[in-house]
Amino acid sequence: RTGSGVFGVIGIDLSERSMDAFENSVLLSILGECALAVENRRIALEKERATMQAQNEQLRANLLRTISHDLRTPLTSISGNASNLLSNGETLDTETRNKICTDIFDDAQWLIGLVENLLSITRIEDGRMNLQISPQLMDEMIEEALHHVNRKSCEHTITTQYGDEILLVNVDARLIMQVVVNLVDNAIKYTPVGSVIRISAYRKDHQVVVEVADNGPGIPDRAKAQVFEMFYTGQSRIADSHRSLGLGLPLCRAILTAHGGTLTLRDNVPNGSVFSFALPQSEVNIHE
Structure with a gap:
């Protein structure tokens, strides 16, 4: 126990012999340390909950302020x-x-x-997204998603490239298409007119990888860690100032995480950025 209360009770069988003073002192010391450890853990959890609640409140305030402004x-x-x-x-x-x-x-x-x-x-x-999982061909989802991208896509050159193998994944097609739309729209917003946006899909190590690459100005190293944070928007003057709340990339990462996938960013060579995501490959069953 500690001053704040009792955390547990220990029972010792003394039917064969009783403890001497030294053993009793050691036992009390051990129990005291255990009580302190439990109390410290409880205090740490309370601090963690308080911090999380404060962050949620701050996030909610930022959301309202950002949406109201933009x-x-x-x-x-x-x-x-x-x-x-x-x-x-x-x-x-x-x-x-x-x-x-x-x-x-x-x-x-x-x-x-x-x-x-x-x-x-x-x-x-909130854990309320019910995924409608079914086998889907990645190239078909990409082609369908391209019908829903920003109308300004006509000002850019968008190309697609797929491997010869069947790229099958078990996903919620609507959400994965939303990921593709967000990534392509993001490339359109932050690259100048006439830029080339290349979308490729291929198989690698039992995963299906999709890359959205552009030859725009790229993203500075100092900003790479921030692009997946909510409400973060790039400082590029190319972007339309009222058309980016910084929700697209965090949403993409959340959707892919829910599917057991990943989303990464790297530099394009010689210039530009490459956003790529990987999803577990689904087995192709051929019924004769």
């Missing part, structure tokens, strides 16, 4: 463009109206993508 720009843009159409729609030429409608559509799509990312990462963190 959503103002696209919402103001949507409201202003819609007001312009309502007030001056008849006097605007076709090209101007199309440009305004395109801006409204882009901002709305960005807001939808943000909400999807927020919902997904919240469910994964």
